Amino acid sequence: MAVVLILSFFIKDFSRKAPMRTAEKFVKTCPRYKIDVVFYPETKRITALQEVTIVNDKTDSFQELYFHLYPNAFKTSDTVPFPREEMNRAYPEGFAPGYINIKEVLVKSERADYEIEDTILKVSLKRPFKPKEKLTLTFEYDVQIPPSCGRFGHGKNTFNIANWYPILAVYDEKGWHTEPYYSVGDPFYSEVGLYQVNIKAPKQYTIAASGSLKEKVEQGDVVTWSFTTGLVRDFAWIASANFETVEANVENTKVTSYYMKGKGEYGQKALEFAKKAISCFNEYFGDYPYDDYSVVAADFYIGGMEYPNLVMIGDEFYGPGDFLEYVVVHETAHQWWYGLVGNNQIEEAWLDEALTEYSTLLYYEHYYGKRAGRSVYEKVILNPYRLYEISMTPGPTLRHLSDFKDWTDYSAAVYNRGAIMLKDLESRVGRGKLHEALKLYFKDNLYKNATGEDFIKALNHVTGVDWTDYIHNWLTATEALDTAA
Ligand SMILES: [Zn+2]
Incomplete structure (x- = not known):
């Protein structure tokens, strides 16, 4: 029954x-x-x-x-x-x-x-x-x-x-x-x-x-x-x-x-951010196919965490500041990258995290304009990575989870460097083409577990150019980063 x-x-x-x-x-x-x-x-x-x-x-x-x-x-x-x-x-x-x-x-x-x-x-x-x-x-x-x-x-x-x-x-x-x-x-x-x-x-x-x-x-x-x-x-x-x-x-x-209880103003804000994010990602990637989505404040000290139809958001963010929006949008983007299109997050963590960071920037550009999007990119992604590069030698983006030293290493290589790669790629293939490739990647891999090769396949198909070496070089290089983006 x-x-x-x-x-x-x-x-x-x-x-x-x-x-x-x-x-x-x-x-x-x-x-x-x-x-x-x-x-x-x-x-x-x-x-x-x-x-x-x-x-x-x-x-x-x-x-x-x-x-x-x-x-x-x-x-x-x-x-x-x-x-x-x-x-x-x-x-x-x-x-x-x-x-x-x-x-x-x-x-x-x-x-x-x-x-x-x-x-x-x-x-x-x-x-x-x-x-x-x-x-x-x-x-x-x-x-x-x-x-x-x-x-x-x-x-x-x-x-x-x-x-x-x-x-x-x-x-x-x-x-x-x-x-x-x-x-x-x-x-x-x-x-x-x-x-x-x-x-x-x-x-x-x-x-x-x-x-x-x-x-x-x-x-x-x-x-x-x-x-x-x-x-x-x-x-x-x-x-x-x-x-x-x-x-x-x-x-x-x-x-x-x-x-x-007592945090209604921010509960309402979290709702608005999630609504805007779903609407934006429906348009750019493909429709969210579920009837329900819940954004949940939790005793959670690590920011936010994505699960199907549900994201937990650290209760500490339900207050003044910009983080609530960023975290809600990031976790919502994971509904597409990790949720609807899955991947092995142990072997290829960049695939969902870099796409999710890129999608979050897309949200800011979509609702607040290019300049605001650029400013978030610099503040959250590019500058922290530059700072990391000065003090540490970054490892490659593509690593097994057991090969990351700590969260700082992981965050710099996977979130920041991964998103910088996608911004660099955007400046090369054009915004429209990259979004077309993301749509195709979503459609072809819906409910499946995708790999980096599936992402490259969609990208190559849409652009008519082979990006295999470009992506592999970005993911495996350990030298200092040089990006036009
Ligand atoms: Zn994430």
């Missing part, structure tokens, strides 16, 4: 907007997650029962399947994905462990053998899982939420529940991707799936989540929130007893801004 519901919702949703054939292909083969959650804010715990139905759309047979258990990175203070020097900001009340405790795994309703090594769960299958076969796994688990103000944890106002459930690892031509939770960058790589998530929570809590709220059922002191999604590559939710909301429609999407 749940599946039928999701399908009908999904097809209605996509028939008006996105290329139907692309969506249909993924709807047939993508994993389907159904998760029933009970949320206990008092003890900072979650219990969950999760069903995942997987279709083997590969040409290989599998004897085992791999899932990420990201909460286990939060078990000890030595393994948490935060730099040492930021531990006080990450854990303002001091360290306490977070983890996921797997109680049982069933494969086709039979108890299965499994092994856990840090953040990876390997499920052994009794029979080979052959191409075109379908398999349902059931996980019973509970999750301890740590007192950390990051993607996964809680602060004084919000519970940030992201990267919290067993998610199927990607299997591609390189095999299984079982990378750990690195402390630099966004160490995630996933395929799109369809989700139905029911969350039981005390009734004083409001829940913002990926997907769309389909139903809210109150029974005594408990409310069950039921969410379903379109094709998305993750499911995140944020709970708070202090949320207020404002909402508005932009084209085909309802945008909701969640903010802390």
Whole structure:
């Protein structure tokens, strides 16, 4: 029944907007997650029962399947994905462990053998899982939420529940991707799936989540929130007893801004920035195909973080200053670059981050004019990079996440240098051509995981010139940067 519901919702949703054939292909083969959650804010715990139905759309047979258990990175203070020097900001009340405790795994309703090594769960299958076969796994688990103000944890106002459930690892031509939770960058790589998530929570809590709220059922002191999604590559939710909301429609999407009580002026601003960003990116890249998008203030000390249909924005930005707009627009651009067009953020972080920074600059140019756009570019991208170049030797933009020294190194190489490359490219191919290439890249890679080569392919196609060496040189060079942009 749940599946039928999701399908009908999904097809209605996509028939008006996105290329139907692309969506249909993924709807047939993508994993389907159904998760029933009970949320206990008092003890900072979650219990969950999760069903995942997987279709083997590969040409290989599998004897085992791999899932990420990201909460286990939060078990000890030595393994948490935060730099040492930021531990006080990450854990303002001091360290306490977070983890996921797997109680049982069933494969086709039979108890299965499994092994856990840090953040990876390997499920052994009794029979080979052959191409075109379908398999349902059931996980019973509970999750301890740590007192950390990051993607996964809680602060004084919000519970940030992201990267919290067993998610199927990607299997591609390189095999299984079982990378750990690195402390630099966004160490995630996933395929799109369809989700139905029911969350039981005390009734004083409001829940913002990926997907769309389909139903809210109150029974005594408990409310069950039921969410379903379109094709998305993750499911995140944020709970708070202090949320207020404002909402508005932009084209085909309802945008909701969640903010802390008393910060209505800035909650309204966040809503306006998100609306403008969606409208701008719909026009430049292609339509946002979902019914809902939520911008959520959170106890989050690292700026902002993107998840499908939901971005968390540090509550500290809900006040005077320019950062709120920049962060909301940046995270919204990720809905296109990381969300709709995915990529391996461990091996090619530049692909979503550089495109996202470039898109953010595009927003400023679009709404405030070229001069304002230029000024933001210099202030946020070019000058910080120049400064970095004076004091440090920059490493190449294209690196595996484990090869970045720290966030400063990552930020300079990936965000700044990556965006400078795109601005330089814009000055060479022309603004119109670059935007045409981005549109084509979006259309060709919607719901897929793209690579740098896919970006180059779109660029070459639109311009009729081969940009392969140019992009490779920019991404791999370590000498001082020379740009006309
Ligand atoms: Zn980003």
